[in-house]
Amino acid sequence: MKNIFRFLYELIIGRPEPPMETPLYRSEIFPDVGGITLLLITALMVLIYYYVLNHLIQTARFSHWYHWLGVLLVNAAIAFGYAVYYCRLNEVTPDSYVYWFAFANAFYSAVFFLLFSLLFKWRSNNAARTPF
Amino acid sequence: MSKLFIFGIGGTGARVLRSFGMLMAAGVGIRADRVIPIIVDPDTQNADLNRTVEMLKSYKRLHAVAGEESGFFKTDISKLADMDSRGDGRVKDAFTFDFGGINQSFKEFIHFNEMDPDTQALVQLLYTQDNLNSPLTIGFKGSPNVGSVVLNKLINSPELRFFADNFRRGDRIFIISSIFGGTGAAGFPLLLKNLRNPNSGLQNAGDISTALIGAITVKPYFGLQTENESVIDSNAFITKTRDALAYYKNNLDGINALYYIADNPDTPYENRPGGASQRNDAHLVELLAALSIVDFMEYEEADLSGNTLYHEYGLRQDSPNITFEHLYEETTHRIGQQLVKFMLFAKYYKDFIKEDAGKNYYKALNLDSAFANDSFHKELRHFLENRQWGFFAWLDELSRNKRSFVPFNLSTSDLNLLVQGKPVSRSFFNKGITHDGFVVRLNKEEKQLSSEANPNRKFIKMFNHVTEDFYNNKMPTI
Amino acid sequence: MCLSACSNGDDTSSGSESTACGNQTPPPLAEQLDTVNIIIETSGSMKGFMPTQNRQTAFQQQVDDLLANAEGDKDNIRRLRLFTAQNNIRPIGYDHFQSMLRQGLAKAGNSTPIPDLLSQIASSYSGTGQVSVFISDFIYSPPNERDRDYISNDIRRALAPLQAKGLAVAVYGFTSEFQGTFYPAGSKSGDDAAPVTNCCETEVPYYVWIIGAEPSVRLASNILIPGNAPVAMQAGFDRSEPSYGVIPGSGRSGSWYLADAEGKTIFVDNTQELRQGEVSFTVGLNLEALPTQYATKEYLSEHLEVEGRNGRAQVQDVMSAQAFSEGERLNAKDRQLLECYTHLVKIQVTGMGDRNSPIALNMSLPAQNPDWTDAWTTDDDRDINETGARTFALNEILEGLRALYPNEREAVFTLDLSIRKAN
Known part of the structure; x- marks a missing residue:
């Protein structure tokens, strides 16, 4: 799992900067932030979108693609914020890399959101065909 | 038989x-x-x-x-x-x-x-x-x-x-x-x-x-x-x-x-x-x-x-404008439920369904294309809306004739007020029969009727089930 | 959007690395000193340090300070004994000692060769619970001309009992005005020397030797010479490997990182950087427990060696912790860690062999005479005013002292680091 997240993040933002933080990023921040935002929170948001907003509360009002996109963007914002927050929590050396990382995380959160959507949407009552 | x-x-x-x-x-x-x-x-x-x-x-x-x-x-x-x-x-x-x-x-x-x-x-x-x-x-x-x-x-x-x-x-x-x-x-x-x-x-x-x-x-x-x-x-x-x-x-x-x-x-x-x-x-x-x-x-x-x-x-009650209330129970029992259901369906089909583009059931049945190309929908629209012999024309004629039969409020856009003299009761938590509620139930039906391969038959069944649900659970007894 | 917010947070952070240097053992320090013997040489050559004229010399001042420090710390020093050393070592009363020091040495005794005095101290004034403080100008003129080549061995022989008892010696060098007759030792080539009267225009060195067990010597040095002496050297201290580790974030180049908090293994993702000499890093060393002569920037700069297996490296710079903190662009996270170290060594990797094998780096410091001795020693002290504040054959004397201890023939420390490709 660690290596998967490391691969994903470093694929688009390269090696951690400053290099001294490499172990911190690779063994703590990447897996923790990835696990929590990309897997946990994103899955939760997808579940909320498909099974709360579009299932439990009896309304079909939120089934449009732009609602889906809205939740995706909120999720991306959370992913961005959490990445920055977690870096600060771990007292990582301030560097623009933190923000690149946060951007990458937001980007992947969108990708994972889409993947989870494809996985979960079918059983949703009102959004089984959202976004498509 | x-x-x-x-x-x-x-x-x-x-x-x-x-x-x-x-x-x-x-x-x-x-x-x-x-x-x-x-x-x-x-x-x-x-x-x-x-x-x-x-x-x-x-x-x-x-x-x-x-x-x-x-x-x-x-x-x-x-x-x-x-x-x-x-x-x-x-x-x-x-x-x-x-x-x-x-x-x-x-x-x-x-x-x-x-x-x-x-x-x-x-x-x-x-x-x-x-x-x-x-x-x-x-x-x-x-x-x-x-x-x-x-x-x-x-x-x-x-x-x-x-x-x-x-x-x-x-x-x-x-x-x-x-x-x-x-x-x-x-x-x-x-x-x-x-x-x-x-x-x-x-x-x-x-x-x-x-x-x-x-x-x-x-x-x-x-x-x-x-x-x-x-x-x-x-x-x-x-x-x-x-x-x-x-x-x-x-x-x-x-x-x-x-x-x-x-x-x-x-x-x-x-x-x-x-x-x-x-x-x-x-x-x-x-x-x-x-x-x-x-x-x-x-x-x-x-x-x-x-x-x-x-x-x-015989009518239960004489009136120049007959609604369901003026008919004996035997009659309402025989036609009331189906007429109300069909009216809900017809009304929804005429006035609301076009706004549902993007909703789940709409996409599932590919209605955008069906409305444009499928002869079933052309026929259905014809049946409901033809000015000479369509369903709405028929209702309209009934209502303006003397004596008139006006079971439905033909001018309202509120589904709750559709049945003349029998408004659906509403509260803060229960909005009665709404467009949104319709969509939710249609979505559900669409999923439950997954075994129905013919989309048009599914379409009719969906509306039959949904309107029946509304009739039984929302409508006051006619 | 919160770029500044992020960097603000880190400055005030109290590091989670407060335990980073927790595993360092502090230098051994005695709890108490049973007996302190202060032995002051009172031969004729010492008279110039304690002239009877009005003017006080630095010697008088400094030795009085030393005495006062000894007297003042009754908690740590249970018994203080005073001695004079002429041809023999004799106890002397406090008042007598005091007046001799302050009023001047009225009556100087005969000169006794330094090895004899050292021998007496080593055999009779050292032992369990004792610390002897020997104050002398250490001008040793072997009676025989031929003996001048054997000074170092004379000293070693004289001190031989110390090695058996496991005792250590700390040497502190001072200089002082000298007013009176200077008795030079002569020259290595064997020329005899005539006493120089009305000396001297230059200051003259003298030395305080503290002899005892290492913990006692350390405590006695702390008490008696709290301000640093101009020069110092210790011999016979136990060798313990100093704590060390690579500083992760400062004084570095290249994209390496540490494998763990220990800081002994460096990971690189890209071995190309190693080949191209783009990797440099700084190792922190805590040399607190080391004999002071080895823990100077100068000594380290001159003698520290780095050898590599499967790679080459060189020492780029040696800095004190303070200089490093002030000079380098520090990563805030390193600040805490830097407090663990007294010295920083910057090392550059200049080459690599097999890219799939680790580079093993070995950093070692050979033990040699302190580098200040060259400035304090001379082969010919006949014209002291010309030579300056130097002591005849000091090099040999100190060499003799160091030769006493086998570990002085080994490297002061040998430290291992490894650089490997991250998997």
């Missing part, structure tokens, strides 16, 4: 069949496998007849898609020609009788000029000059004496023979006619007499002569504006009715159930003797008359085998 042959005679027959078709579209149940309406009217230009025929054709196409399990359009209404499994085209593929080639005057029809003078004199005694000279193509214009002669020809028509070929023991016959008109008043006893004759020379004459036959005789329910030029005088309706009833009393044998219905004429109709201009607004009486067909089929064979059963219809 079995087949039901309905003979709709004259303009009234066509109009009753029109209402009957609407009830069937709404999914009102009838205990018959198949209904075969046969419209008997020599006036093929009659606008009422044409509207009914168009409606029935459309119904037939929609039923072909909906099948028998979809709630709406579930009853099989066929043309006589559909019985023709051999397809040799012995009868015209239509709901109507082919009176082919009677574009002549009554005088010519009976070969008046070739009669000897004595006979001519007798004929002139029985028929006015108008009777003799008027063309038959526009019917008998309230002249049963003409009709009875012409219609006697019916017995030799290929249609009737074809009907007889396909008649099976257990099938029933129902005859709709008006007592005060021309075609109907003349045709009904004539038809009955021929059907009951075991020696008529028709195939299965024995079975036919013992078949269960019901009939409704529509007594006057509208008046006509008095026009000096017109051949029809509504002032004579009552007189004619009285005479006819007297005749029926003594000569009408072999009917198992006979229904009577009448109303006090209020606003007279425009006086149109026939042809394309005979186009009268639908009337409550026709709707109730159509109910007699359903009622007739409810009876078991044993119940009908004794003496003739006579039925009349």
Whole structure:
């Protein structure tokens, strides 16, 4: 799992900067932030979108693609914020890399959101065909 | 179960069949496998007849898609020609009788000029000059004496023979006619007499002569504006009715159930003797008359085998504007639920569904493309919205007629107020029947009906289930 | 959007690495000193340090300070004994010692060769619970001309008992004005020397030797010479490997990172950087417990060696912790860690062999005479005013002292680091 997240993040933002933080990023921040935002929170948001907003509360009002996109963007914002927050929590050396990382995380959160959507949407009552 | 042959005679027959078709579209149940309406009217230009025929054709196409399990359009209404499994085209593929080639005057029809003078004199005694000279193509214009002669020809028509070929023991016959008109008043006893004759020379004459036959005789329910030029005088309706009833009393044998219905004429109709201009607004009486067909089929064979059963219809409460509240429970029970459901469906289809692009069920059924390309939806829209013969036109006519039938609030866009006098109760937590609620339930149904492969049939089933849910759980009891 | 917010947070952070240097063992320090013997040489050559004239010399001042420090710390020093050393070591009363020091050395005794005095101290004034403080100018003129080549061995022999007893010696060098007759030792080439009267225009060195067990020597040095002496050297201290580790974030180049908090293994993702000499890093060393002569920037700069297996590296710079903190662009996270170290060594990797094998780096410091001795020693002290503040054959004397201890022939420390490709 660690290596998967490391691969994903470093694929688009390269090696951690400053290099001294490499172990911190690779063994703590990447897996923790990835696990929590990309897997946990994103899955939760997808579940909320498909099974709360579009299932439990009896309304079909939120089934449009732009609602889906809205939740995706909120999720991306959370992913961005959490990445920055977690870096600060771990007292990582301030560097623009933190923000690149946060951007990458937001980007992947969108990708994972889409993947989870494809996985979960079918059983949703009102959004089984959202976004498509 | 079995087949039901309905003979709709004259303009009234066509109009009753029109209402009957609407009830069937709404999914009102009838205990018959198949209904075969046969419209008997020599006036093929009659606008009422044409509207009914168009409606029935459309119904037939929609039923072909909906099948028998979809709630709406579930009853099989066929043309006589559909019985023709051999397809040799012995009868015209239509709901109507082919009176082919009677574009002549009554005088010519009976070969008046070739009669000897004595006979001519007798004929002139029985028929006015108008009777003799008027063309038959526009019917008998309230002249049963003409009709009875012409219609006697019916017995030799290929249609009737074809009907007889396909008649099976257990099938029933129902005859709709008006007592005060021309075609109907003349045709009904004539038809009955021929059907009951075991020696008529028709195939299965024995079975036919013992078949269960019901009939409704529509007594006057509208008046006509008095026009000096017109051949029809509504002032004579009552007189004619009285005479006819007297005749029926003594000569009408072999009917198992006979229904009577009448109303006090209020606003007279425009006086149109026939042809394309005979186009009268639908009337409550026709709707109730159509109910007699359903009622007739409810009876078991044993119940009908004794003496003739006579039925009349009464309102629970007199009112110039009839709603569900003014009807007895038996009626509302029979048609209320299905009419409300169909109305919800029709209303939603007309006013709301276009806004659902992007909703789950809409995408699942690919409705954008279906609306544009699928003939089912074109047909359905036609059936509901055609200005001449569509469902909404029918409701509209019913509501503006005197007496008016206004079960629905036709102008509202609030589904909760759709049923006149029975608003859906609402609260902060319960918004009643909303567009959104509709979508939610449609989405759900769409998923639950995943086994239904035909998207159009699924579409109808979805709406049937959803409207039924609303009817049972949201609507106040009608 | 919160770029500044992020960097603000880190400055105030109290590091989670407060335990980073927790495993370092502090230098051994005695709890108490049983007996302190202060032995001051009072031969004629010492008279110039304690002139009878009015002017006080630095010697008088400094030795009085030393005495006062000894007297003042009754908690740590239970017994203080005073001695003079002429041809013999004799106890002397406090008042007498005091007046001798302050009023001047009225009556100087005969000169006794330094090895004899050292020998007496080593055998009689050292032992359990004792610390001897020997104050002398350490001008040793072997009676025999030929013996001048054997100074170092003379000293070693004299001190031999110390090695048996496991005792250590700390040497502190001072200089002082000298007023009187200077008795030079002569020259290595054997020329005799005549006393120089009315000396001297230059200051003259003298030395305080503290002899005892290592913990006692450390404590005595702390008490008696709290301000640092100009020069110092210890011999006979136990060798313990100094704590060390690579500083992760400062004084570095290249994209390497540490394998763990220990800081002994460096990971690189890209070995190309190693080949191209783009990798440099800084190792922190805590040399607190080391003999002071080895823990100077100068000594380290000159003698510290780095050897690599499967790679080459060189020492780029040696800095004190303070200089490093002030000079380098520090990563805030390193600040805490830097407090664990007294010195920083910057090392550059200049080459690599097999890219799939680790580079093993070995950093070692050879033990040699302190580098200040060259400035304090001379082969010919006959013209002291010209030579300056130097002591005849000090090099040999100190070499003799160091030769006493076998571990002085070994490297002061040998530290291992490894650089490997991250998997």
